[in-house]
Amino acid sequence: MAALAPVPAHREPGDRGRLRIADRVYARIAARAAREALADAWHGRTARGGPPKVSVGGPAHPGAPITVRVSVDLPFPSDLATLGRAVRDRITTDTRTLTGTRVAEVVVVIEHLLPEPAR
Template identity: 45%
Template sequence: MSADQPRATPPRVAAEDRGSTLIADRVVAKIAAQAAREALTATSGAPPHATVTVHHDIARVRVSLELDYPSDLAAQCAAVRARVAHRVEECAQMSVPEVDIDVEHLHSAHTRTAAGRDRRLR
């Protein structure tokens, strides 16, 4: 083949014959955890943690988080559920039929003040 001849274009392969893309559960979990952080405006606890089980194109998500109290816990959990489902569907192209939320710890102004006082005394 000489330099002045155009290259031959390979034939196009139908989408169903090209293969598939697999996204690891831990990658989807990172997407879900980041989405949960985005949904929570200001919390004083540890960042959210997500675990995911993927079966075909369906992701089952469980998010563990810490919330400030008093606050509207139900509204915060609903915001996390909606944001996580939307981001996983958008980024990983997976259906998310449910997002389970585990509230592992509640932080109140009183417990934050007491914990800070305990740290200074030691």
């Protein structure tokens, strides 16, 4: 009769392998977060800004923080600093929540200010 092989002990998650998240995934999360952060600012306006343009500086090694650069269009007049802060905070929170990755820096670039057209 053959002897039974011992059941392998459960290993810690870090010992079983690692997860690599592609930069395009971070970019999609950041773009969605920026759109959601600005949704109220655009509400009720006929003029609309273009979609956010995002680039991501991926982690140098697993577990390292990322850097995000996002270009957005904003309505004018509006509180630009508050809207920029809302975009930055939403990207940081959503990225951390959805991927567990820390965001070292979010650079928000305002590409265009779009006034409401005269009626």
